[in-house]
Amino acid sequence: MSAKQDRILIFGAGVIGSMYAIKLIEAGYDVTLFAHSNRFKSLRENGLQYIEKGTVRSIQVSVIDTLENDDVYDFIFVTVRYDRSESALLALKDNQSKNIVTMTSNSIGFSSWMDIVGDRLLPAFPGFGGQIKDGVLHARFLPKFIAATAFGEINGVVTERIENLATLFKTAKLPYVIKKDMQAYLITHSVSDIAMLSVLHSENRIIDQKTARTRKKASQITVTLKAYLRAIQKAGVSIDPPILKLVLKLPNTFIDLFFMTWLRTNMVRDMMLPEYANNASNEIGQLRDDLMKFLSQHDIKSEILD
Template identity: 25%
Template sequence: MKVLILGAGAVGGYFGARLAEAGADVTFLVRERRRKQLRQNGLRVNSIHGDIHVREPQLVAAGEAASPFDVVLLSNKAYHLADSMAAIAPYVGENTMVLPLLNGIAHMEPLFERFGRERVLGGLCFIETTLNADGEVVQTSPIHELVFGEWDGGESERIDKLKQAFSGTKASFRASTQIQRDMWHKYLFITTLSGITTLMNASVGPIREAVYGLELTRQLSEESASVMRKIGAPIDADIVDKQMQTFLNQSYGMKASMLRDMEKGLPVEADQLQGYLIQKAEQFGVSVPLLKVVYNNLKVYELKRAADK
């Protein structure tokens, strides 16, 4: 199975390298600057699960001719969705599976409209990675899971083939028969984690230890879950309790990728995560005061970032 991965950054680079390590036919669709870097140094991953050096990764630049791929994996930030869809369009054929790993849920409808509902799978990942100054992927926490499945649920022949293509790696590639539920659960967790760590400008450990840290984290999770329930999202009744336990189990230094992006002065997914839920909350009359504080903090960051430029 021919796999195309959009980008070779922290997420796509990691999972793509694990697939290449296992012998899969993987190509990375990258910008020219990243291509030069990868041609010179190869794709390097520094991981607690074992380092990888793909010395000569297969690369293609946007617009270069290539036949359609069997699966196209999107690992870009949600605010780059429009550009990402344009970049992968030449490589999507009649039978191509488009597998997005973007945070949130708002990207699904645009993908359906652009490529057809029948081509787009549901997907998500759990991983803590970043790129260092040398363009190497650094992966530091135990979890490195990618989940995929048919948007309408259940099993299918193509998902079975994808499971086989993704087998034998040192990362966890898991098929789900309830991918919508899994994606909404991930959305709730990442909205809470990114929201509280960026609001407090701290990793999980100090937030847990502070006098109101756990109380505010739960409030943020409950507000977000209340919006999701109002719009009919398929989330479990006890999901907030489960996710608070997950929050307690995180390592002391765990940070959401959004906070890491802020520390680097990079764009953030405020509109695609917290902003999307606030829009739905206002539409359905749900009170979300702490969620608005989180979102406002992110928008202030964006304004300051723009001013600094």
């Protein structure tokens, strides 16, 4: 399929959806953003605004706040938080588009999502992050070997639609990797997010930067991450990316030092901003609850719960 023929709907106009919209529009694709409320109004009035080399730029994008069942797209990218994923898929249940790409975490597997959209489901995970401040996207890019978009069929087969999606990413010059076991990849990623982000909250409150940067908090991440990695291994999950296997082999002191450095980054500082942190807390809470269900289904109790 050529870029001019492809119609792309991005369901969710937050950081991830906005970034994909910019890249795909620049590559010549026919892109529509689905947004609500103030974000819908802002996009209609100002276009998609973003920071590039310190300057606020704007790109025009088609934006909708309702979707008809016969409004068909080649790909629908669902770019919402995990705690909103089921409601987003329910909104797409009767739409006739054949490929629904879920760009979000998942800590339990795909059965509930498939109950809603069936074999149209194509799990994926985004390759970048950032924030939207006052309606302007501030993107955060990581090295390509860390931040490539991951996607793949649930059964691991490289199908025609996987090849078409790969062509789309190549055209948009977006780094990507095709995974044979997306469930393992997403569960592993969820475990790392749960371990790293849950420490930024204590008793339902955001901790302060001074507390976050202590050795105690770094150690808490290390212990939590190792416990969850061991738990999912016992459940038969292959740890992916494989580099996380090193976490189980290296001494806690070494891992603590890594997380002490991470806790001092601007990324973590941004994560502690109230709006960002509260949204992340809701997502992490849902990921953790579903991970516990997943482990319980395999008769495994995490060391963290002992």
